[in-house]
Amino acid sequence: MNGGRTTVYTGITADHAGSLRRVAGIAAFVGFTALAAQLAVRLPWTPVPVTMQTLFVLLAGIVLGPRDGFYAMIAYIGIGVAGAPVFAGLTFGPAVLFGPTGGYLVAFPAAALLTGVISRRLRGGKIPVLLASLTGSAFILAGGTLYLGLLSGQSFSGVFAMAVFPFILADIVKSVLAVFMSGR
Secondary structure (H helix, E strand, O other): OOOOOOOOOOOOOHHHHHHHHHHHHHHHHHHHHHHHHOOEEOOOOOOOOEEOHHHHHHHHHHHHOHHHHHHHHHHHHHHHHHOOOOEHHHEOOHHHHHOOOHHHHHHHHHHHHHHHHHHHHOOOOHHHHHHHHHHHHHHHHHHHHHHHHHHHOOOHHHHHHHHOHHHHHHHHHHHHHHHHHHOO
16 A cells, blocks of 8 residues: 555656557548548549548558558548448448448558558658559559449449549549658
C-alpha cells in the first residue's frame, strides 16, 4: 500500500511511442480515406462512383508501409461495416460490401499491402512509387471488375465499360498525386 497516495505512471518508452505513432498513422489514414470517399462523382453508365478514396489506399501503403497500410484499410472497412458512414455517399453497413462497390472495397487492404511492398522493395523514389501506385490501382480495379461481373452477369465488355474504363484516367492521376504527396 502507498498510504492513500495515487501513483501516476508517466514513463512512455520508445516502444510505446512507436506504437502510438503507428496507431495514429493508421487512424489518420482511416479518416483520410473516409473523407476522400465523399469526394465522389457519379457517372450515368456505372453504379460505381469515381472517388478520391483510392488515392489514400495507395498512400497508406506507401507512407505507413505494407503492414500498417493493410491494417488501416481493414479498419476502414471494419468501421464502415460496423455502422460508421464512411463509404461513398455516407453509406455504411455490410450491405455495401454486397453491392456494386463491394469488390473495390474488399480489394483495398491487399492493394495497400501490395503498393507498400512494391514501393519498399524498389527502394522508394518517384518511378518506383509510381509503379507501385499503378499496380495497386490495377489491383483495386481487378477486384471491382470481378465482383461487378459476378453481380451483373454482363459480358466482359459490358463490365469493362462499367468497372474499369471510367476509372483509368482518374487512377493514373491519383497515382501521380501519390508520388508527390508521399514525398518519395
